[in-house]
Amino acid sequence: MAPDLKYTKHHYGAESDLQVLGVWDVDAHNRSKVWVIYIHGGAWRDPRIIHETFAPTINAILSEDGSSAGLRDRIAGFASLDHRLSPHPEFPQDPASTPPKELRKARHPDHIDDVRSGIAFLQKEYGFSSNYVLVGHSAGACLAFQLVATPAAAGYMPEAIVGIAGVYDFTGISARSGGAYAGFLTAAFGDPAGWDEVAPMKFSHNFAEYWKGIAILASSKNDELVDEHEIDGMAAKLRKDGCRLVVYKDVRGSHHECWEKGTDIARLVADTFKKIQT
Numbered sequence: 036m037a038p039d040l041k042y043t044k045h046h047y048g049a050e051s052d053l054q055v056l057g058v059w060d061v062d063a064h065n066r067s068k069v070w071v072i073y074i075h076g077g078a079w080r081d082p083r084i085i086h087e088t089f090a091p092t093i094n095a096i097l098s099e100d101g102s103s104a105g106l107r108d109r110i111a112g113f114a115s116l117d118h119r120l121s122p123h124p125e126f127p128q129d130p131a132s133t134p135p136k137e138l139r140k141a142r143h144p145d146h147i148d149d150v151r152s153g154i155a156f157l158q159k160e161y162g163f164s165s166n167y168v169l170v171g172h173s174a175g176a177c178l179a180f181q182l183v184a185t186p187a188a189a190g191y192m193p194e195a196i197v198g199i200a201g202v203y204d205f206t207g208i209s210a211r212s213g214g215a216y217a218g219f220l221t222a223a224f225g226d227p228a229g230w231d232e233v234a235p236m237k238f239s240h241n242f243a244e245y246w247k248g249i250a251i252l253a254s255s256k257n258d259e260l261v262d263e264h265e266i267d268g269m270a271a272k273l274r275k276d277g278c279r280l281v282v283y284k285d286v287r288g289s290h291h292e293c294w295e296k297g298t299d300i301a302r303l304v305a306d307t308f309k310k311i312q313t
C-alpha cells in the first residue's frame with residue numbers, strides 16, 4: 036500500500052470505528068504544498084469500500100511514468116476518509132450483540148458530519164487551509180459537494196473538487212433505477228420527500244456563494260451503476276451557478292474500476308494540479 040510513504044491511521048471521532056482516516060506523508064508539514072484528500076464511494080453503506088481503497092490511485096500518482104510526472108514535489112500528503120455507514124441488508128448486524136462502535140446505523144447528516152470532522156482533524160494537525168484537492172468517487176463525490184454547500188465549512192474549502200462517477204440527484208437516479216436504488220438512498224437519507232433538499236444537483240442555493248474553487252466532474256461511458264444524467268445534471272447546475280467547471284467523460288471501465296486501478300483518477304488529479312494556483 037503506497038510502500039515508500041509513511042502511512043498513519045488516525046481516529047477523528049470516538050463514536051464509531053469508522054471515524055478514521057489514513058494519511059500518507061509526502062512532505063506533510065510543508066504548508067506551501069497541496070493535500071490530496073479522498074472520499075470513497077459505496078453508496079453510503081458498503082462496508083467493503085473503505086479508506087484504503089485510495090492506495091492504487093496514490094501509487095499511480097507517484098509513478099513517474101504516467102501523466103503525473105513531477106507531481107510528487109507539489110504534494111504535501113494524501114489522506115483518505117472513512118465515515119460512518121448506513122445499514123446494508125447484505126451485511127446484517129444484530130444491534131443486541133454488536134458493539135455500538137461497530138454498528139452501522141448512520142443517517143444523513145452523519146456521513147457529511149464525519150467528512151467535515153475528518154477534514155477539521157487534518158487541518159488541526161497540518162494547517163493547510165485551502166491548499167487541498169478533494170477527490171470523491173460516487174457517494175464520495177456527493178459528499179464533496181455537500182461539504183462546500185454550507186458556510187460552516189468556510190475555513191476549509193478545497194481549491195478543487197474532483198467528482199468521479201458521482202451521485203448528485205437522488206430522486207432522479209432512484210426513478211431511473213426503477214426503484215432499485217431506493218433502498219440505499221432511504222437508508223442514507225430517510226424519506227424520499229426530503230431527498231431533493233440534500234441532493235447537490237437540487238440544492239436551491241448557489242454553489243459559488245460559499246465556494247470559489249474549481250469543479251472537475253468525470254465519468255465513464257461504461258459505468259453500469261451511475262448513468263450520464265448524473266454528470267450532465269450536475270454540470271448544468273454548477274454552470275448555472277457560475278462555478279469554474281471542467282467535465283471529462285473519458286474515465287475507463289466499470290463503476291468501481293477507476294479506484295481499483297487508480298490510473299484514471301491519477302490523471303484527473305494531475306490535470307487538476309495544472310489548473311490550480313498553488
Ligand SMILES: N[C@@H](CC(=O)c1ccccc1NC=O)C(=O)O
Pocket residue numbers: 075076077078079080081123172173174175202216219260261
Ligand atoms: N456496492 C454498493 C453499490 C454501490 O456502490 C452503488 C450502486 C449504485 C449506485 C451507486 C453506488 N455507489 C455509490 O457510491 C452496495 O451495494 O452497497
